[in-house]
Amino acid sequence: MSVTTLRILGIDPGLRITGFGVIDKVGQKLSYVASGCIKTPAGELPPRLKVILESLGEVIATYQPQQVAVEKVFVNVNPQSTLLLGQARGAAICAGVLANLTVAEYTALQVKQSVVGNGHADKEQVQDMVMRLLALDGKPGADAADALACAICHAHTGLGLGALATKGLRMRNGRLG
DSSP states (O other): OOOOEEEEEEEEOOSSEEEEEEEEEETTEEEEEEEEEEEOOSSOHHHHHHHHHHHHHHHHHHHOOSEEEEEOOOOOSSHHHHHHHHHHHHHHHHHHHHTTOEEEEEOHHHHHHHHTSOTTOOHHHHHHHHHHHTTOSSOOOHHHHHHHHHHHHIIIIIITTSSOOOTTOOEETTEEO
16 A cells, blocks of 8 residues: 655745745655745735745745645734735735645644644744754744644644544634534
């Protein structure tokens, strides 16, 4: 019986910096493929969204993931910032959809719970666990680590539990219930 490889692209959307991380899942083993950041220039919103969309399109064309995992937007104190972040997230989702890929969404709480075991972990803890789980030589940058963590969460949660249906369930203390 052969074990198939599943390639997952994790995306941590941001208007200034969008992190991406690509991992392979073979059985229960996860391995690092690539990660990085897409930086948009200051200026008007539409050209910045175009940079995110086109750059993620290039990442998808280069690494050929089969599935995409995107971090959901949290509600910020500043509604304008939340709106802008949501538009960056929309561009990231569109990149996956345009490539005919399945796109899953996870809250930051779900990602941190899956990777660190604590839904309220800080960025440093996420970087440390991503480095350990993927056997990396050094810590990835914060945005790339968040994207890799999103991919790891998808590998564990979205697929590792037999793709259990989670519709209608709520997160309570970092657990679905």
